Amino acid sequence: MNFTFLSITRNMLTQITKVTAHDARLLFHFKLNYSTFKSPSAFKSKNTPNTLNIFKSKLSSMKGIHENISALQMKKRPIRKKRTALEDDEPKPPGVFSVVAFATAEEYKLEPLFQGLIKQDLYEPKIFANRNDSEINVIHATAKYQVEDEPREIFFFREGTIVLWNVGELESSNLLNLIKSYEQDRYGELLVQQEAEIMDYRYVPDNRPCYIENGDFILIKDKEGETLSNEKYAFSNAMALSVKLGMWEASLDRYVESIAFVTEDLKRGNKISMTQDDVLRKHGELFALRHLINLSSDLLDTPDFYWERDQLEVLYTQTCNYFSIPRRTKVMNEKLNHCFELIELLSSHLSDKHHTRLEWMIIILIMVEVVFETVHYAERYLH
Structure with a gap:
């Protein structure tokens, strides 16, 4: 029972981690434009732009903004006007x-x-x-x-x-x-x-x-x-x-x-x-x-x-x-x-990684113990 519970928990964690921030942004913008997709007349109207093209253009503009963000955009300290x-x-x-x-x-x-x-x-x-x-x-x-x-x-x-x-x-x-x-x-x-x-x-x-x-x-x-x-x-x-x-x-x-x-x-x-x-x-x-x-x-x-x-x-x-x-x-x-x-932020991030590593070590140890207990149980059952 414990082994099944651990397997289910691990699969759930794996599925959750597959949802990235990029996917979340795609879902958010798709939701904004979903009302247009629901109306069939929107595709027939000449004055209404293609919603799929709007969706693609928004995604491309988002990508461009993301790529143009420079690391630590610190404005250089201006040199005050001094006598040289x-x-x-x-x-x-x-x-x-x-x-x-x-x-x-x-x-x-x-x-x-x-x-x-x-x-x-x-x-x-x-x-x-x-x-x-x-x-x-x-x-x-x-x-x-x-x-x-x-x-x-x-x-x-x-x-x-x-x-x-x-x-x-x-x-x-x-x-x-x-x-x-x-x-x-x-x-x-x-x-x-x-x-x-x-x-x-x-x-x-x-x-x-x-x-x-x-x-x-x-x-x-x-x-x-x-x-x-x-x-x-x-x-x-x-x-x-x-x-x-x-x-x-x-x-x-x-x-x-x-x-x-x-x-x-x-x-x-x-x-x-x-x-x-x-x-x-x-x-x-x-x-x-x-x-x-x-x-x-x-x-x-x-x-x-x-x-x-x-x-x-x-x-x-x-x-x-x-x-x-x-x-x-x-x-x-x-x-x-x-x-x-x-x-x-860095300190918190590194601490979380350390805690996650410890949690996985504990899970692995529990799994090893479950395997050994299963083997011992099988041996007693066979004898």
Whole structure:
């Protein structure tokens, strides 16, 4: 009895699996046109098109649409219009200077870097915007040897970014080589240059707070000392956040490209070439990137430094909006959500396959046991 039940169950499963999604679509469209087939007058009317031809044309158009769907139709991240190094080499009007931001690594070891700058004796480093007494988060260094009236200043951020004010190309290259010894998880050189931000800044005789005008940072000429340094820091903080976000955007683009083949396999019904370990690894990469964006950075919140400095907070927010940081962060989170849905689908699919395999193993074992019991029963009956 058990053997008959298993055979019937297996035949039912086999018949069910023969109904594919394509067959279901054919039945659905056939049902839509069935009313036309039922009316004999429809075939006689000259104004009524042949229903069978309509049915065939719909099927062919469906096939064409299906074949034209590309794998993971991800729109490439548009390259934001930035100043390039070539444009920055053009002669500048008097009183116009450059500020450049680079993201070169995941993190800087600022404590050894601070001691290294002191030992080098070319810059005067100071701890800037420290959140607590135990850890340095920003170093503000000023060149000791002046080339012109405008000072050369550098901001080092623990998050792996450096912002250089009025620093020439040769000196910038030397500084980038200097900090290599203090980097953790360095980025590729080409990517560092591609995601760099270059801006101009100038001074105006005005009593207003600093602002952005026509893509330039406008600083107030009469301000000096700590006030001017704080305003430069606010600009630098937003620039550093922008280049860091650019690195994460590039990482997400590479991630999406690495799983592009999966949607093609799903679309064609091919066997998924990823294992459960691969899917788990991809899950981990997504969680790590989401953690960096939403928990370990200031993309979603204003840093504590600006809480009691309202004018600087306005300047920081204005600069973040200029670099489209809120919008870019929102787009990144939406892309991450779509990637999570795909990885969850793969995880569920692989789990179902594993469960199905286990169920078939159990069925086979039961069948083997039934066969042995049948043989034993036959032997007892014959004896």
